[in-house]
Amino acid sequence: MIKFTIDGMEVEAEEGQNVLQVALDNGFDIPHLCYHEALEPYGACRLCQVEITRGNKTRLTTSCNYPVLEGISVQTGTEKVIKARKMVIELLLARSPNVPIIKELAEEYSVGAPRFTLGDDDCILCGMCERVCREIVGVEAISFLGRGSNRKVGPPLEINPQTCIACGACVYICPTDCIKVEENENERTIVRWGRTLPMKRCKVCGRSFAPWFQLDYFGKITEGIPKGFWDKCPDCR
C-alpha cells in the first residue's frame, strides 16, 4: 500500500493507481472532463489540476495521470489550483459556450462571460471517444486529426469510417454530448462520424436490435459463445 495525503488527510492507495481516482474514491471533489476510470488517463482537459508536493518541490499538475507515490502531499483547493481551474473553464467556455456541463462548471466557479471571441464547437477534444474506441472496443474507427488549433477528432480522411461498428460507446462516453446517434427499425447512424449501418432483427421476437456489422465483429472477437447467440436480442437470449 502507498500512503500519502490529500488536503492533509492520510489516504492509502495501491501501486499503479492515479491521484485523481484515489481522491474521488475518498470523496474529494475534483472537476474533470477527460478522465474515465475504464480508460487510460490522458491529461488533456487540464481541469483536474492540483498542487502536489514531492520532496521539496511543489507544482501544479494534473492529478489524473499522476501516479500515487509514497509520501506525496496533494492540495486540491489552493488559490493557485482555483485560479488555474477558472482559467481552464474560461478557455473551454469560449470554445464551447453551448455545452451544459461547461456552463455548469462556469457557474460553480463564478466564471463570467469569456473575454474571447466565442466559438461554437461542442467538442472539447477530451479524446474519450478516441480512447474508448481504441482501448475498449478495439476498432480504432476514429482518431485525432491535425494539430494545434486545427486539431479535431474524426474518422480517417473524414469519411464514413469502415471499421466503425456503430456500437455507440463514443456516444455514451462523450462528456459534452456532441456525438449523436439516430436509429430506426432499419438502420443506426452515428451522426458525427457519418456512419450508417443496417440493423439485424432478432430471430425470436423479430425486433431490430443491433447492426449486422457489429454482431459480426462480436462474433469474431469472442470465443466459446453458443451458436446462434448473436442472432437473438438480449431479451431473447
Added chain:
Amino acid sequence: MKSINSPQELQKIREEIVGRRNPEKPCIAITSGTSARAYGSEKVIETLRAELEKQGLTEKIDIRVTGGQGFDEREPLVIIYPQDILYQRVKPEDIAEIISETLLRNKIIDRLLYTDPKTGEKIVHKNNIPFYKMQTPLIFGNNSNIDPTSIEDYLAIGGYSSLAKVLTEFTPEQVIDIIKKSGLRGRGGGGFPTGIKWESCRAAHGDKHYVICNADEGDPGAYMDRGLLEGNPHSILEGMMIGAYAIGSDEGYVYVRHEYPLASENVELSIEQLRECGLLGEGILGTGLNFDIKVSGGGGAFVCGESTALMASLEGKAGEPRAKHIHTVESGLWDKPTDLNNVETWANVPLIINKGADWYRDIGTEKSKGTKIFSLVGKVNNTGLVEVPMGMTINDIVYEIGGGVPNGRELKAVQTGGPSGGAIPASLMDIPVDYDKLKEVGSMMGSGGMIVMDDKTCMVDIARYFMNFLKDESCGKCTTCREGTRRMYEVLDAITQGEGKEGDIELLEELSWIVAEGSLCALGQTAPNPVLSTIRYFRDEYEAHIKGKHCPAGVCKALITYSIDEEACTGCGACKKACPVEAIMGEKKELHKIDPDKCIRCGACIAVCNFDAVKVV
C-alpha cells in the same frame, strides 16, 4: 572498407590512410551543405570535375566536398590547400580561372576574396576573416577537414579513437564519471547535465536500454544540428556509441526531421559504412559491445522535438507528449529505459573523451562548460553558424563575429532559444551567453537560435509571429496550450491591427500564466516566453499600439501611413512605376503623392526611392 576487429587494427588502418595522403598535394575543398546547394554548389562541383578532367589534372589535384563551414552568407566557399586560400560565393564560371590562376600559377584572384566591410581589406586566409577569427570551432571545425560521405576522412582525423579508448581503458561507470566531471549539459535546450542523465539511465532496471539522437531541429531560423549531421555525421554516431557503452544499450535511433534530406542521407550512409567494417553490430572492435543504430524520419511536427513526443512518434504513434512523472531514463521508448540527447550533445562526447574532462572544464563559464554552436541570423551582416565558448557576450557574437547590423541601423533585440526563448534588449547585450544567465533575463539557451533584430522590427509583431507558429505547432492535446496559445495569438493580432484594448497586456500575462503552468510539455510551458519577454522589455511598444494606435517601428500595416517628403522628392517617378496598386500620383519632375486609401503599405516605393523621400508614420 575492410572489417576492423580491434583497436590495433583501427590504428593500423588510420596510419595507412594518413600514410597514403600527401598534405602538400593541392586540394580544392568546396562546401556543399544545404545552404551551399541553394547557392548552386553542385553545379560548381560538376564544373570543377569536368574542368580538371579536361585539363588532365584529375590525378594531380584532389577535390574535397565538405559540409557547411558556417559562413552560409558567403556560400559556396572554395578553399585551396595547402595555401589555405578562401574564395567565397564561387560560381561555375569562376572555376576555370581558379584552376589556371591559383592552382597552376599560384596567383590569388582578388575578386573572389572576402572583403572586410569595415576596413575594405581583402582577406586571403579563412582564419583571418573576422567571422572566423573569434570562434572556437571545437565541434563544428572538423566540417572543413572531411568529406562527410567518407569514413576514411573521419578516421584520418582520429575518428573512432575515442571509442577505442573508452572500450579499452574505461569501465562504463568511468565513462559516466568523465562526462559528469566535464560539466557537459544538454545542447537541445533544457541544459540537463548529460552525465547524470546517463547515470540514471544506466541505473534504471530493464532488460533493454535505448539511446536516441534527437535531430528533430525545428526552431525557426536554427540549423546547427543540420550543419553537424550534414558535415560530420560520424562524430555524432561515435558519441552515441560511447553513450551506448556507458549506459549499457545495444540499440540506438537517430530521429531526424524529414525536412533534412541531406542530413538523413549522410547519416544513413555513415551507418552503412560502420556496419560494413564492423564498427556497428556484434562485438565492436573485438570487445563485448553490441550496438546498432537506425534512422527514423520525423513527419514535420515541431512538437516531435520534445522527448516523449519523439518517442511516441518513433513507436509509430501520433507525436504527442506524455506526462514525465516517470522519467524517460526509466521508462521511455517502448517503456524501456531510454537516454535521449541532442545532436550537438552527442558530438561533444568524443571530444571530451579524447581531451579529458579537465581540459573541457576549462572552456566556458562556471556552470556552462564547453562551446555552443549558434545559428546567427536575422538583421546581422554575417549570417551563419558560429561556435563560441560559453560565456562570450552577445555583443561579441553580434558585432565581432556577425559584423553588426546591416545598413547602419540600430540593434534592438536578440531572440535566443527560438519560439521558447525570449527577446533580449540591446541594453543587455553585454551579458555572457550561458544557460543560467539567459534564463535570468527571461530567455533561454534553447538549441542555439540567435535572431538579430534592428530598430525596424516591431516587437509586438515578433511576439505575434512566434505565437502564430506555436498555436499551429502545439500538438493540441492540453486545453491550456491549444486554446491558450490561440487566444494569445488573437489578442496579439488584434493589437497589431489597431484593435488593442486597455487591459490586453494584463490579459496576455494571465494567459501566459495558465499556458506555462497548466500545460504538460515544454512546448506549452515555454510558449509564453516571447510574449512575456517583449512585454518586459518593450512594454512601451505594446502601449503605443494599444493606446496611441501607432506602431513605432513602422511595421504593423493597420497602424502606419506612407507619405512622400516634399523636400526630398525629385519627381523621378520611380515609386509611381513600382507601386503595384497605382496609389502614387504625380507628373514627372513634380512632387508625387500617395493616396492612403489605395496604398497597401507594401514598401515597394521605399525600396526604389533613391532620395529617401518615402516616409512611414
